[in-house]
Amino acid sequence: MNTFVRWLGYLFVIFIAAPLLVVVPMSFSTSSSLEFPPPGLSLQYYEKFFSDPAWLRPAWNSILIASATTILTMILVIPATFALVRHRFWGKGIANLMMMMPLAVPHIVMAVGYYSYFGELRLVHTHLGVILAHTCLSVPITFLVLSANLKGFDRTLEQAARSLGASPRRVFLHITLPILRPGLMISALFAFIQSFDETVVAIFISGRGAETLPRKMFDSIRQEADPVIAVVSTLLFVAVILGLLAPQIVKAVQSALGRSARNASE
């Protein structure tokens, strides 16, 4: 490869990774404020994070909200995707557009909308409010991933299963669902990450009652520039990386197990 292009590539990687290169070292700092480079190394802020309810409560909130968002999103998106990918009906174009809308509208606009509307419904500062809002935001990306998977699904497999004696319900359970499983896992993962990372809407409506981790970080940096923020950032980063790598890890483990099972049987 051309040397120039190669260096351009390195430069790009550094540019993308730069924030991490700053944040990760700061999380191991001894300094009493956010400071780069760190004057000394310690685990004191990790200790603080894992012992302070003011941080653990938002962390728990985030996990709870992201999990509920994921479940609700999947319940809505799976049937919607089958309908939109496999069937033709009146208003399909509009329905498609509506599904993708949250991707186009700025989060701040959505947030203002939720703030005033959920206020009337008394959903502001509640877990349910944040879950509902996050579900709306997770729908487009989940739908995109799942519909790409479903479009690539060979429907003669379903015909074959029917001809072999399976009712439509059993076809879905024995054939369609297992084959789509990787796509379902990935889209669920995206829904989870989307909710876990979401900040703008959370700042507007999560309040004290349902405060999420990104919101707590935002408050914290405005008030005190607490280095625990760097710890949380690092942990969030590690969690997301693990989440994204999960399918590969699972696959590697499965194929290793499958190989040893086959070796054993031969």
Next chain:
Amino acid sequence: MSSYLQLSGINKTYGNFTALENVDLEVEKGEFVTFLGPSGSGKTTTLMLIAGFATPTRGTIDIEGASLAGLDPQDRNIGIVFQNYALFPHKTAAENVYFPLQMRDVKRLEGMRRADEMLDLVGLAGFSHRYPKELSGGQQQRVALARALVFEPDLLLLDEPLGALDKNLREQMQIEIKRIQKKLGVTTIFVTHDQTEAMSMSDRICVFSNGKIEQLGKPLDIYHRPKTKFVADFIGESNLIPARITDAANCKAQSNVLGDVTYGTQSGTELRDGQEVSLVIRPEHLKLSSKRLADRMSAGIEIETIVNYGDNALVIGTSESQQIRVRVPGADVVILNEGDKCFISWTQDDVFVVTD
């Protein structure tokens, strides 16, 4: 007459498009019938109607006198091998074959044993634990066949199953499918657009064109006695030469290219004097010679192209701007040159008449 599978007056329309028109067909138990035709001729549509993936607009389908109408595909007990095999990628070969038994509530231990037996029968012993993507095209084909047969279906449908295989493998699978079909005695319908496949495998061939059955008969009957221009053209190579009937009672016709011709008697259609028809002569029935032969009818042509295939050669000549194709044995071709003038000759039995 008690036929095993009976299609009566089948019509299928999609909006304004007529996919099938008045299809009648009777298949005997254990018979191997091929649906042959170009794409869009209605052969696959007919197969889908039998399988239950589509409903005929009019007409009935019966197996052993019992109507299939209203039966869902899963209740028809019909095995299908699809063009792309449609093996379940998340199941091993044995699990694929076990699937129809599983759907019939056969216990796993018993079902997997029967799946292994069936894989043995199709020549795949020892491949039970492979996933479809770890198998070659021919092996996948055998798994698909085993899966379609393991539950002892009333009928086996094969939808262009050999299309994706290379030539040698295809011939091997033709023989293999025939062997298994005979051994199990299962009534089989085979869909293809490949006429050599149809000729070599079938008990009877059903030629489809434009949503209708053009001709139904034994392979050699169809080859030697095509009823229509379409069949003559589609099955094997043919010279189709326009002609006019001059004396129907004595089998005489007249053509610009061949002159006065006496044609062989032929089945079915009534011919009348003055009718415009096509004369069909197979390229392998024509003889090339440098002089007119006394005991044969003949006509002069000029050789335009010679295509050598080793064991035989195709000589393409023209007469009155009509192309004539002649098959000659490979050894005879060395004395011929492009541009030579010579004679083609034939006997009465080599010529048959088809109408449009």
